[in-house]
Amino acid sequence: MSASAFPSIAPTIGVATSSSAAAISPQTSPLFRMNNPASIVQQPQARRYSPQHFYQNRILDPFVNQPVSPITLRQLVFFGRNMQEDKLIKSANYVRTELPIRLAHRIRDFQNLPFIVGTNPHIELVYDLYWQAFEKLSKVPEIKTLEDNDAFCELVKGLLNDHLVVIPQLALGIMECSKHIPPDQVDRFMNKMLRSRISRRVLAEQHLSLTSNFNSPNHMMTDRGYIGIIYTHCRPRDIIERTAILAAETCWQGSGGMEPPKVFLDGNIDAEFSYIPDHIEYILYELLKNSMRFVMKNGIPDARTGELPPIQITVCEGTHDIVFRISDKGGGIPPDMEAHLWSYAQSPARFANFEKISKMAATIQERMVSPSRSANLGIDDSQLSDRKDDNEGIVLPPPPATNKNSSYYGAESTTIRLDRHAPPRASKSTSSSASSSFSTASSQHHQRTVIDPSQSRTAARKPGHLDGTTHQYEDQSLHLGIGLPMSRVYAEYWGGDLKVFTMHGYGTDAYAKFCKFGNIYENFDV
Incomplete structure (x- = not known):
């Protein structure tokens, strides 16, 4: 499949929004102002949104009315082979155009929630995050150079990291609003949100990975089997x-x-x-x-x-x-x-345990420091975020490994090291030694x-069923x-x-x- 088979890029749509790009605080969020009219009267010059922002705005309409351009894994694989500069620019513009459309549909779903659900602080936080991302992405001009693409990738990477709080916040919001919305509506809403979240992260992370590989000195090496x-x-x-x-x-x-x-x-x-x-x-x-x-x-x-x-x-x-x-x-x-x-x-x-989880990428990689393990090691959840770098939640394939006989797990460590990017083992003897x-x-x-x-x-094992004695299972996870x-x-x-x-x-x-x-x-x- 040639590069032309990649989904076509929809034309850029101008968006008339406020020039301010400052982060939304709880006091400047639309629902706070709707429920606290005094704040609007006291600070009219600082008002960023009106009630129409939430229910009657027309900014989303051009994006909501556009069709989404779905893709397949096969398209991503064929498009990502033999990456060249023009293909990378085309990928960037596809992501730049597609992400605001998909975000706009989810923002509209939030606006269709019952008012009492929309005022929940957890739901409101996610709504504000989506609106911020929509504003930033919809303002990105057409990407024409590699420098433009690098700047766009930094923006996308920051948004991905900011949105790691979405799943815990949605779960807590649903838990608190369960009495105000029918269960079947909750299930439809959550499935929509999670599927759309996957779709956006696939587009974003695939492009980030293609860019990272293209910028690496050995980006033409394809023997490790990864395409993005x-x-x-x-x-x-x-x-x-x-x-x-x-x-x-x-x-x-x-x-x-x-x-x-x-x-x-x-x-x-x-x-x-x-x-x-x-x-x-x-x-x-x-x-x-x-x-x-x-x-x-x-x-x-x-x-x-x-x-x-x-x-x-x-x-x-x-x-x-x-x-x-x-x-x-x-x-x-x-x-x-x-x-x-x-x-x-x-x-x-x-969902009550989400109160102890601040961020969640919903990938197996984050299980390397899982809640159960951190509890056993005496690590507070607030410390976990301090131990992660700025790119948490974005797992990109590393350059090809030089040691073709390396195994998946390092025998020198008592903690399992998950390294799915290591090359396959060459023989059964290698496997048996791991x-x-x-x-x-x-x-x-x-x-x-x-x-x-x-x-x-x-590590030493707790005496149990393997040594003939009885050990009652106690779930501490x-x-x-x-x-x-x-x-x-x-x-x-x-x-x-x-x-x-x-x-x-x-x-x-x-x-x-x-x-x-x-x-x-x-x-x-x-």
């Missing part, structure tokens, strides 16, 4: 290894040291396809973490070995899809929980891989309650699906399906 944020050699074996060990580490920390169950992997584990690793890894991590947690809580240890029932992952490569089935014997999902599995509103109290301890049993008709999470740690709904949004975004079937009293099967060819357009509501 898309990896063209995703393999189920590697993805499950990373997510299973990280999920086991999370459960081990959250339980105070109880060993998680082993993971058995079979099927088409070496199939290759193109995908955004952040998306698929987030889904599988959430599914595996839930399975491990239920097995550790309800699983019956084997009478002979004392081991918990293992989790079975089967990978099937179909004509058009890659399907992951995750099966556990963790007692199944209770009926009252199953009824609200995908809802954001039916059990709003589950601290992740994959072992593969082969026969003429069957291949089965066993992940033993306990061998990836050198910090649950946010958004993992499964967010996982389904990720799965459906590129034309996939996520389904959960449970047998209460026995176990649960989860099916995650992904499009193999990347030829499905983005799935989000305009």
Whole structure:
């Protein structure tokens, strides 16, 4: 596919807005002024918005009336190959034009909320962030040079970082407003917001990554398989290894040291396809973490070995899809929980822990300093943001690694180091030497891989089921309650699906399906 196949750039639309670009404070926000008329009278010269800004303004109309130009993974892959200056400029102008349109639709959704919901401080904060981003992006002139593109990338990077507070603030706002809005409307609103958020971050992060790679001295090297944020050699074996060990580490920390169950992997584990690793890894991590947690809580240890029932992952490569089935014997999902599995509103109290989380990128990378781990290490949440750099939440592929035999996990560290960008291991001997301890049993008709999470740690284990004694599962982790709904949004975004079937009293099967060819357009509501 040539560069001309990339979605066409819509013409720039002039926006008549205030010349002030200062950040919005709570006292200058539109809803504050609507509810505090005295502030408008006392400071008319400082008024930035009128009530019409929220409900009757016409600034959004030209953008809301424009159609969104959706893309596919395949388009991103073909367009990103052999990047040249003219293609990079075209990508910048596409992102520059598309982001304000997508933001305008979400701002209009906020304006359609009941007034009492819109006055919630958490909802209002997100609305103001979206409006600020819309104003800044809609004013960017046409990008004509690489210098223009660099300045645009700095703006986009700053907005991405500012918007890391969106998910926690939305969750808290929904929790507090659950009595004032029907549950089905809450679910539609949240799914729209999260899908649109994914779409904007994909566009922004893909362009940032293309720019970063283009500006690097070795940007013409393509052997590492990354085109922007898309990896063209995703393999189920590697993805499950990373997510299973990280999920086991999370459960081990959250339980105070109880060993998680082993993971058995079979099927088409070496199939290759193109995908955004952040998306698929987030889904599988959430599914595996839930399975491990239920097995550790309800699983019956084997009478002979004392081991918990293992989790079975089967990978099937179909004509058009890659399907992951995750099966556990963790007692199944209770009926009252199953009824609200995908809802954001039916059990709003589950979002209460977002009060302890200031920022959330909804990627597996941030799990390296997870809430449960920080709690066990005695780290306050306010310290986490201090330990991150200015680019938190934006994970760009590094330059190609020079050591082709490097493994995914460093054996010298007791903490698992997630390095999905390391090159694939060259042989099974390399795999067996890594601290992740994959072992593969082969026969003429069957291949089965066993992940033993306990061998990836050198820390002392808490006595439990492995030494013949009993250890009651005590969940100390910090649950946010958004993992499964967010996982389904990720799965459906590129034309996939996520389904959960449970047998209460026995176990649960989860099916995650992904499009193999990347030829499905983005799935989000305009």
